[in-house]
Amino acid sequence: MRGNARVGSIEDLRNDHDLFRRAFGDVVRLPVLVKGALRVPPPVDIEDIEAAFAATEQKGSDAGTQTECVTFGNAFILREKAVSRSPQRYTGRYVYHVLPLFDPDEVIERDRDRIATELACMPFEEVLAYVGRVSEALQSALGLVGQIREISRLTSGLPDRFLDAAYDDVLFLANPDFIGEMVDRELGSPGVKGRDLLDSWVEVPTEPYDGIVWRLAGMTHPGGPTPSGDPRKVYLRAMPTRQLHITAGNAPAVPLVTAIRAIATKSPAVIKSPYGATLPAALLALAAYAAAPEHPLTRNLSIVYWPGGDERIESRLFLPSSFDRIVVWGSAEAVGAVRARAGPTKVICLAPRCGMSWIGKEAFEGDALKRVVACAARDTMIWNQKACIASLIHYVEGDEAKVSDYAEALQKELARWDRIAPNFIPPEVVGRIRRMRRGKLVRARWLFNETDGDLSSAVVVAPGQVDLLDHPMSRLVIVRMVSRLEEALAFLHQGVSAVGVFPESRRMELCDRMVVRGVTSVFPLGSCERIYAGMAHDGMKVLAELVDWKNR
Amino acid sequence: MVGTAARARIPLGDEMDAESRRLLEIHERLREITRVWGIGERWDKGEAQRLREEAFLLNHTRYYEQIPAYRALAREAGVGARLADPDAIKKDLVLTDDIFKSYDTSWLDRSSWQEMTAWLRTIYHSEIPGDFSSVKTMEEWLERLGAAGVHVIYSSGTTGRYSFVPRDRLTWDSLITNGIYTVLSAVYRRSLAIEEYDAALLTFKSSHMGIQMVGMEIAKVVPNAYFLYDMAMPAHAVRIIQRGPRNEEELAVIGRFQGMLTAEKWSRYRYMLERIEDSCRRGRKVFIFGAPYQIMEMCETASSRGGLVLREGSLVFLGGGWKTFAGERLDKAELCRRIESALNVPAGNVMEGYSMTEMNALMLCCSNERFHVPPLLEPVLFDEALTPHAEADGEGVGIFGFLDPFAVSYPGFLLTGDMVRLVDVECPCGMCGYAIEGGIQRAPGREIKGCGGIMASVQA
Secondary structure, eight states: OOOOOOOOOHHHHHHHHTOSOEETTTEEEOOEEETTEEEOOOOOOHHHHHHHHHHHHHHOOSTTOOOOEEEETTEEEEEEEEEEETTEEEEEEEEEEEEEOOOHHHHOOOOHHHIIIIIITSOHHHHHHHHHHHHHHHHTTHHHHHHHHHHHHTTOOSOHHHHHHHHHHHHHHSOHHHHHHHHHHHHOBTTBOHHHHHHSOEEOOSOOOOOHHHHHHHHHSTTOOOOSSOTTOOEEEEEOOOEEEEOOSSSTTHHHHHHHHHHHTTOOEEEEOOTTOHHHHHHHHHHHHHHOTTSHHHHTEEEEOOOTTOHHHHHHHTSTTTOSEEEEESOHHHHHHHHHHOTTSEEEEEOOBEEEEEEOGGGGSTTHHHHHHHHHHHHHTGGGGTSTTSEEEEEEESOHHHHHHHHHHHHHHHHHHHHHSOOOOOHHHHHHHHHHHTTTTTTSEEEEEEETTEEEEEEEEESSOOBGGGOOOSSEEEEEEESSGGGGGGGOOTTEEEEEEESHHHHHHHHHHHHTTTOSEEEETTOTTOOOTTOOBTTBOHHHHHSEEEEO | OBSSOOOOSSOSSTTOOHHHHHHHHHHHHHHHHHHHHHTTOOOOHHHHHHHHHHHHHHHHHHHHHHOHHHHHHHHHTTOOSOOSOHHHHHHHOOEEGGGGGOSOHHHHHTTOHHHHHHHHHHTSSSOBOSOOTTOOSHHHHHHHHHHTTOEEEEEOTTTSOOEEEEEOHHHHHHHHHHHHHHHHHHHHHTTOOGGGEEEEEEEEEEOSBHHHHHHHHHHHHSSEEEEEEEEEOOHHHHHHHHHOOOSHHHHHHHHHHHHHHTTTHHHHHHHHHHHHHHHHHTTOEEEEEEOHHHHHHHHHHHHHTTOOOOOTTOEEEEOSOSBOTTSOBOOHHHHHHHHHHHHOOOGGGEEEEEOOTTOSOOEEEOTTSEEEOOTTOEEEEEOTTSOBOOOTTOOEEEEEEEEOTTOOSSOOEEEEEEEEEEEEEEOTTSOEEEEEEEEEEEOSOOOOOSSBSOSSOOBO
16 A cells, blocks of 8 residues: 555644643644645644734624634634533633644646546555545554543533543544445446446446437448547446535534545545544544554645635635646535625535424324334434434324424433433524524424523424524524324425434335435434435435546 | 494593593603603613503403413413412413414415414403404405404515414504604604605505505605505415415416516616616615615615715615525625615615514614613513523623513514624613624524424424
């Protein structure tokens, strides 16, 4: 395998460069990767950091604006609100992440031949070996991973159990077998493995149609001329592209998921580390560098941070010639802003979406309700309701009394979750819920759960249609009564990622009618978090969108 | 009749009870204080505060007894019909401006006007007489409500979901009187007289929409007025645009409406400019009212014709948001430069108002870029958890709420979606008291930092 030079273990590098440590109590230095080169931030004093934020806030006179990032010297400094754990509350303090600056031109690949000679021709098995080495590097530094997880805990709004699971997932996702299967399924077709299409020109067993001119040319030159090569053979190939990935910070695994997609397609890539998940992104940068610093995949990988909207950087990155693909995860604003500026570059939008639960009248037969409610709560709790597949709204087939029973049972079920994974609802979300309660949903029936006197989860039975834009995605379920499940078809659209349905017979009956309305996944109630290699994501096979398909 | 038979608590005339009489006295006194405030003379802040608080407590009792949605909130907070401490209102009894959107949008789309009327009753202080089941369109519903004495103003808001604010005669009169008072005060402060003006109004001639109604009311106080759209605004066309057409007939409706707003727009601006020229020829000053983007477009039209020279003292009044249809934010200084260049109206004669459909007052922006809050209103700031700010002076940055003593027919203790900086100043412009400075932002809470969430306003 190429790139076997060693620069030391992850922990050596951490110690050498004084990374991932809490200096001055609340300042953490993080590395970035710039085309395979590890870059570390300059030392910065806490006094300078606080002065830089104070100066920025003094300049901004707009009411309600809050500074999340400042540039100081050669570093970006991010500020996140510290959260105490028991009970989870904002402490009034901040944790600062210091990351080095970079020049956008440093990360843009302009040498196309390098892509052909270093990446396209690399056997896919070498990609898997590379992932295996990065995974090993992470496995050998579990102590450090644990310490990074504890730094995440200082600011994370996720419940502890979710945060712990998130870091466990980082190790699970960097799995060569899973990635191999993903490539084979997303890029391949029956009889052809995706990895073969990435590695070489694969003959397509077909009789090509040569076109009108070819037929007419036979009239002008009967019997000739004959093109060189075999005109009857055609080949297909998936080629790497230059990729810019703008990620979201709602789950720590997102930077890793998106980086794996870039690596799996053998593509030079720039990953924008998201506010809220800079730690796992920085860990990945360090792991790639420690595992294989000279490997072409490392040398074509950049994991960097810049504040979204930074004109100095984005004006270069969004030029039409800079990338072949832009993948954008995140808010409607982020997606819209990228779309508007991307020009002719193909943009793959992983836009905000949400999940739903559909509960058929069969839930009220026998003793099914308890089990159904437990399953519906499970779909609700995916990433603590922050994920695009988490259920925000439950449509329940029944009359008022039944829907009321369901809501009360769900309230109890959420209270169980509150006990095993205490929920942090920050003040701004409390405000959003109050706004709903004292505004559009004033006529609704509200069922609140509290833990230690603080709101921890809620169920609201809405008497009519609701605007999902108001949903705070913080362990709050909107329950809507429908006389027939089919009524809920009217509320499906491209913004619905997953629906969990009970019972199975209704899922089978309604599935096709649901998916044609835009839903990507229709799963049994309680199993909406399931993933498998090659699964559709937002109506796409994302890897197939990331590569450039070529004919020969 | 929707609901059980009952009467409003403030009948106009001899039947008025002592509390209602006292409320009206307070209203009159607050208006007098506001008149003094408006012309920059000294006024008694303490008295205004005491009067407002007395009105809030009277209104609390009225709301509790007569408005179902408010009563439910009060009961949940453990508050009864009588209240002694106005601070309890700020803490527990402030509703959000979304209360006026708390209906089921499917009723609008199904033309279920009887259900809409029943909903309206939950936020209104008296029964609403009449059978609305045969009503066909939103315009007809609003007209029928008006005939029943319920004057409903609507606005579309940023998400396109209508707010419907129901006013009885008394509250309606307060809205008109208080708004006109503020505008006239500003005119008089410039040593001008409204009688000398013709009004060029970039609005529809009639409508129940808040911003359009400002134009209608200005038209009533000047001798001569002309409208950009000399017709009634088709409310149902706006609704069809918001939710998308469902049949050929609706497609035709929005085709005609959009044609009027786009293809015909420039010819309408030219027509307005001809009318303005005519006013100038007759020696009249002109009072122009419109949204910033409309004024910008009219200036472009005027400039392409070589510009106009309006008589000295002419005024431009800006109302509505600062974004264009394309979503770009206009720059106020640039707009003022264009106005001066195209119409000969200096920046000092460009006025900007801040209000909302739910408020019975108007705030004007002064030359120091402060929106001055008239003594008619009590501003209240809230933090992100919607808890009222504890500072005694009321100053600071927060989500803007207000207590409106003139809201008799609906709950007037309201929280908006705007984030503001509130100051208590003696402004160099001559006004004193509360003012909003430094711009008005949407309150945070919409930002989604991950892939989970909602791309746009969507009903579910």
